[in-house]
Amino acid sequence: MKIEEVAYVIAGKTLAVLEEKYHYRIPDEHKRDIQRAVQGSLNEVLGTPAAPAADEDAGAEETAE
Numbered sequence: 001m002k003i004e005e006v007a008y009v010i011a012g013k014t015l016a017v018l019e020e021k022y023h024y025r026i027p028d029e030h031k032r033d034i035q036r037a038v039q040g041s042l043n044e045v046l047g048t049p050a051a052p053a054a055d056e057d058a059g060a061e062e063t064a065e
Contacts, residue, residue, distance in 0.1 A: 003046075004039050011038040 015031050018024040026034075 004042055007042045008035045008039045011035040 012031065012035055015026055015034060019026060
């Protein structure tokens with residue numbers, strides 16, 4: 001399975017959780033549009049540097065010394 005397909009499936013599962021757990025009503029056409037948008041932005045997401053959470057942990061260690 002390609003990473004683009006995985007992104008599409010994950011977006012679909014996320015929408016299903018919104019419907020089941022939070023009682024959102026999302027038309028099928030909107031679901032497909034959202035899944036395609038997530039799939040299309042995958043390169044942008046993968047090209048983004050990691051969140052600075054690791055840097056925050058390092059800063060906490062420096063402060064503790």
